[in-house]
Amino acid sequence: MSSSSQYVPAKVWQAPAESGGQFSNINRPVSGATHKKTLPAGKHPFQLHSLATPNGVKVSIMFEELLEKGINEAEYDAYPINIMEGDQFGSGFVEINPNSKIPALIDNSATHIDGSAKEQPLRIFESGAILMHLAEKFNCFLPQGAAKAECLSWLFWQMGSAPFLGGGFGHFYAYAPEKFEYPINRYTMEVKRQLDVLDKQLADKTFICGEDYTIADIAIWPWYGVLVLGELYDAAEFLEVSSYKNVVRWAKMIADRPAVQRGKKVNRTWGEPEAQVAERHSREDFK
DSSP states (O other), X not given: OOOOOOOOOOSSOOOOSOOOSTXXXXXXXOOSOSBOOOOOOOSSSEEEEEOSSHHHHHHHHHHHHHHHTTXXXXXXXXXXXXXXXXXXXXXXXXXXXXXXXXXXXXXXXXXXXXXXXXXXXXXXXXXXXXXXXXXXXXXXXXXXTHHHXXXXXXHHHHHHHHHIIIIIIIIIIIISSSOOHHHHHHHHHHHXXXXXXXXXXXXXXXXXXXXSOXXXXXXXXXXXXXXXXXXXXXOHHHHTGGGOHHHHHXXXXXXXXXXXXXXTTBTOOSSOGGGOBSSBOSGGGGO
């Protein structure tokens, strides 16, 4: 193992003047707004404030899948939150997500999930919560009974597992200012274990939970599907993703869905121009 100077933690931690790395300018040990900024608002019942990162893409794919099924009540406006510029710490965004993470959603539709009248808009934050909210509201992509328990188990598997892939492996392999063997080995081992979990789950199933496409697939694909397709952290060869044949098969199948192809573009502000729909207000924005 490579060696480095020994770090001895202080008795009481103090935030460093510079933490280094790609995201150092937005890291801080306190919450809350840093500046006043009103969020834009469109005409549709749902207002999404997000970015086309894996967590953000989950929700835009969900909306596009609902619209693909002809559920026009799921029309939405989507506005980008530039996390590198600190938009997530604007006062308007903090009001709908005090945790200052994308995505966040405002539901202005007329009724609650149970059909009762709604007195004021709802805020929903955390991608898994948004997927559940929309699935229950429109009775789509979330089975009932025992199948629901299985689906929610995999949804929450993703919520608990992806931080090891993103904040763990992704940070130390792709974004950290220096490469250290121990954290890369630690998180590589865990990510490969997670891929093995998925590969075994998909060995005899079309989708994550069986023969039906659910919010479990919508949640897991932007992280693990995109990873094995070679579009995340430039790590496909390093992780030998081709060995997870069932995950690769599933990932390619999901990637071919028209709603997924549209959802990937929403709130994307980098890459090829044809892959970007920075703001989304109607289906015409994809033309």
